[in-house]
Amino acid sequence: MKVMKFGGSSVGSAEAIARVLELVARQQQEGNSLALVCSAMSGVTDGLLRMLAAAVAGQPVQEELNQLQNRHYAVVRELLEVKRHNPALLSLKIYFNELEALFAGIQALGEVSARTSDRVLSYGELCSNVLMAHLVDQQCGRGVFADARQLIKTNAQYGKALVNPGLSRQLIRSFFLQHAGSIPVITGFIAATEGGDTTTLGRGGSDYTAALIGAAIEAEEIQIWTDVDGFMTADPRLVKKAFSLDQLSYNEAIELSYFGAKVIYPPTMLPAIDKGIPIRIKNTFNPACAGTLIGPTSGTGGSLIRGISSIAEISLLNVQGSGMVGQAGFSGRLFSALARKEVNVVLITQASSEHSITFAIRPQDVAPARQAIEGEFEFELLSGKLDAPQLQEGCSIVAAVGENMKQARGLAGKLFSALGRSGVNIIAIAQGSSELNISLVIRQEDLRKALNSVHDSLFLSPVKTLHVFCCGTGTIG
Ligand code: ASP
Ligand code: MG
DSSP: OOEEEEEEETSSSSSHHHHHOOOHHHHHHHHHHEEEEESSSSHHHHHHHHHHHHHTTTTTOOOHHHHHHHHHHHHHHSOOOOOGHHHHHHHHHHHHHHHHHHHHHHHHHOOOHHHHHHHHHHHHHHHHHHHHHHHHHHHHHHHEOOOOTTTEEEOTTTTTTOOHHHHHHHHHHHHHHHTSSEEEEESSSSEEEOOEEEOOOTTTHHHHHHHHHHHHHTSSSSEEEESSOOSSSSSSTTTTOOBBEEEEHHHHHHHHHHHHHHHSOGGHHHHHHHHHEEEEEEEOOTTTTTOOESSOOOSSSSSSSSSSEEEEEEEEEEOOOOTTOOOOOHHHHHHHHHTTTTEEEEEEEOTTTTTTTEEEEEEGGHHHHHHHHHHHTHHHHHHHHOOOOEEEEEEEEEEEGHHHHHHHHOOOHHHHHHHHHHHHHHHEEEOOOTTTTEEEEEEEHHHHHHHHHHHHHHHHOOOOOOOOOOOOSSOOO
């Protein structure tokens, strides 16, 4: 059994959905039994959130609601045969009536609870999947709509509920047993409490749904169909020569995503990782591209560094002073104080002289971090044992990620000399002893240059592109 998950852009229009149906039919012809998990049509969740805000403010939402309804109806008219129109339109109409009633209630109250907000958001996935179930049934036969609220049970932490894995697994398995031989089309993103209240799994939660389903039925593969060619060696907006990676280990994918590769959200993979189920990232709009296969082991061949990732905006704080040398518990106090202010520390370096600790945080965390330090070390600061924290803004992090880096010598050297040759100054360096990732802090204005030079030196042959200019007067050629 393969689980195919289609993201918002893959089900965003009749044209995109027609491609999806072809992909599903092809998999079926190859003899695979299938289950689908779909997101809401692209932009629908954001649209519903906007409408929620408008309704709270007492503004009308009817027009936007009609547009939403028409977007779904248009797909029915364009892709479903006439005899199937009525049942499909009817199920959609019921959902839109319910939404209308919910919005009326919110307008009347002028407020919305997290619980009601989840109810409203669930209609994005309900509508797209009901539609997809009718279409899959027409295309391949035996499509059945599955409302994940009956399959995935969570606590009542609305907006980002925590799943009860044991109970959900049991419910999913018995659903699949009952519907053996059909193609379930399952709503991504949404779930319910044991009492039946609708919850959601957090933004982008459909990947998580796919992983939960895949793990419960022990699928042979989970396919994430999206609108990019998979994980890339670097951000293609910054590095023109970036190309897609054919294979990654789970750990590499997690590291790359952490540093900004927005292909999948790593915690969503955990159920699949636990079971060792391969995850294949594919592009709905370029199915010929192999995409990226993520599994227990990293690919062999190619560069030992699988990808270069970056975080564009980072601030560095440096804490130093004579009072720190040899002080057990100093870093414990520092990072606990930061944690109490909910400052997320992205990277840490400490020289073995213990004279200074440097850490990287997001720019919005600078003020709370300062407060945390000033509060915790008031007396050390007053007595001069600790200098006032130094802030360096406008930095970026470049991270080289690869599971096989640990066996290799000289990779760090290669990295540093590439940067040195391009005149990029390295401000701080961190490498965990897992050796999965080497992270460098550089100035933000050097980011593009740094990424490109590191990418060239690691992934491309030593042949360098040079620009040659001839100048002179007359026919210089
Ligand atoms: N529709 C939800 C969102 O946009 C869930 C998903 O797309 O995975 O966040
Ligand atoms: Mg989405």
